[in-house]
Amino acid sequence: MLGTDPDLERAKAIGVSLFAGEAEGRLQQVLQDAAAGQLEPLYDFTDDLPALEGTPIPLLPGKTVQRAVGGSTSFDAGRGCPYQCSFCTIINVQGRKSRRRSPADIEKIVRVNYAQGLRSFFITDDNFARNKDWEPILDRLIHLREVESRPDRRVSPSRPMTRVRAGGSVPG
């Protein structure tokens, strides 16, 4: 539930519509209301966190990303964390329910960005250690980087690429 705040109250008082929560699956209704001139004063989805699997991928045009420092694009692999560390802001913003993009979603994001010339990715996950798909996600990223993006590198059956390599170690 959205808390109270003097600035939010002032915004509401002058007719500003507020959206709280995450937009996946909800933005369509807001845009339709806006187009119809019938925006609600408040859209509060803070108690209804959406799943991330299969949602439309976040994507900026490559030319836009290239203007940012390092030419890195970014996306979140997972949101939320079930723990309650006292110093943590994550759980106040993203909630205590872990949600994640599927390995196929993540591979698609990387492929689509790679196709538009982007080679650097900043990936966030509120608690990747709790992401049930950490292993297939890393396997796919390793394959994309070590095999597909470097045709000069061939994986020999006698020297299988291990996920340890993702951490900077040598191939197994």
Ligand code: SF4
């Ligand atoms: S995201 Fe990290 S710091 Fe925050 S509650 Fe979870 S484990 Fe604790």
